[in-house]
Amino acid sequence: MVGTLKKGRDLTMSKIAVIVTNDVEDIEYTSPVDALKNAGHEVITIENKAGNHISGKHGASITADKSIADVSADDFDGLLIPGGFSPDQLRADERFVDFVKAFLLADKPVFAICHGPQLFIQTGLTKGRAMTAYTTVRPDLYYAGAVVKDQPVVVDRNLVTSRTPDDLDAFNSSMLKTLSK
Numbered sequence: 001m002v003g004t005l006k007k008g009r010d011l012t013m014s015k016i017a018v019i020v021t022n023d024v025e026d027i028e029y030t031s032p033v034d035a036l037k038n039a040g041h042e043v044i045t046i047e048n049k050a051g052n053h054i055s056g057k058h059g060a061s062i063t064a065d066k067s068i069a070d071v072s073a074d075d076f077d078g079l080l081i082p083g084g085f086s087p088d089q090l091r092a093d094e095r096f097v098d099f100v101k102a103f104l105l106a107d108k109p110v111f112a113i114c115h116g117p118q119l120f121i122q123t124g125l126t127k128g129r130a131m132t133a134y135t136t137v138r139p140d141l142y143y144a145g146a147v148v149k150d151q152p153v154v155v156d157r158n159l160v161t162s163r164t165p166d167d168l169d170a171f172n173s174s175m176l177k178t179l180s181k
Contacts, residue, residue: 013040013041013042014041014042014077014078014179015041015042015044015075015076015077015078016036016041016042016043016044016076016077016078016079016080016179017044017046017071017073017075017076017078017079017080017099018033018043018044018045018046018079018080018081018082019046019047019068019079019080019081019090019096019099019100019119020045020046020047020054020062020064020082020086020090021047021048021054021086021089021090022054022055022085022086022089023055023056023057023084023085023086023089024054024056024057024060024062024082024083024084024085024086025056025057025058025082025083025084025086025114025115025165026056026057026058026059026060026084027058027165027168028082028083028084028113028114028116028165028168029056029060029062029082030060031165031168031172032080032082032111032113032168032171032172032175033045033080035172035175035176036080036175036176036179039176039179041179043080044065044066044071044076045062045063045064045065045066046064046065046066046067046068046071046099047064047067047068048064048067048068048093049064049067050064050065050066050067050070051063051064052064056084057084057085068093068095068096068099069095071099072102073099073102073103073106073108074102076103076108077108077109077179078103078108078109078110078111078178078179079099079100079103079108079109079110079111080111080112080175081100081110081111081112081113081116081117081119082113082114082116083112083113083114083115083116083134084114084115085115086115087112087115087116087117087118087119088115088118090119091118091119091121091122096119097119097122097123100119100120100122100123101123101124101125104120104123104125104159105125107157107158108158109158109159109160109175109178109179110158110159110160111160111161111171111175111178112131112133112159112160112161112162113161113162113163113164113165113167113168113171114133114134114137114162114163114164114165115133115134115137116133116161117131117132117133117137117141117146117161118133118137118140120141120144120146121140121141121144126141126144126145126146127144127145127146128145128146128147129146129147129156129159130146130147130148130149130154130156130159131146131147131148131149131154131156131159131161132148132149132150132151132152132153132154132161132162132163133148133161133163134163134164135163138150150163151163152166152167152170152171153167153170153171153173153174155174155178158178160174160175160178162174
């Protein structure tokens with residue numbers, strides 16, 4: 001791991017990957033990223049190509065730091081998946097699915113809000129995991145074997161999920177708490 005997440009050891013900062021593409025829900029990217037940066041974590045935004053300009057649903061402009069082809073889950077301590085239409089597009093690309101799968105298999109911290117959990121369905125690793133998501137995504141998670149809850153935030157080991165932008169305070173708080181373990 002790049003940083004260490006264990007108590008009693010030095011932690012300069014954790015390195016957090018954010019996977020995103022066009023039509024991301026702006027606030028579901030900006031709010032968690034700001035919370036992570038304000039807590040001292042390094043955030044790397046990943047898309048199809050480094051330098052790509054990503055447009056949020058409401059006008060946010062984001063620049064990709066890295067290409068999915070140039071990263072490995074081993075390079076990061078955690079993963080953030082914002083919602084909007086971005087996750088639905090990313091789950092059609094096996095590189096992003098494999099990236100998410102590597103985090104889940106390693107039980108590294110993974111944070112997903114709104115439509116973000118759609119990517120978990122593609123990994124085949126939802127069975128028995130407690131989570132939540134946007135109202136239209138919850139049935140899909142259920143049919144994929146997840147234990148679905150309608151709560152502002154659900155924490156299952158190192159997996160933190162939330163439903164909508166209204167839940168961002170609880171989501172960000174749980175995300176930072178998970179990283180401090």
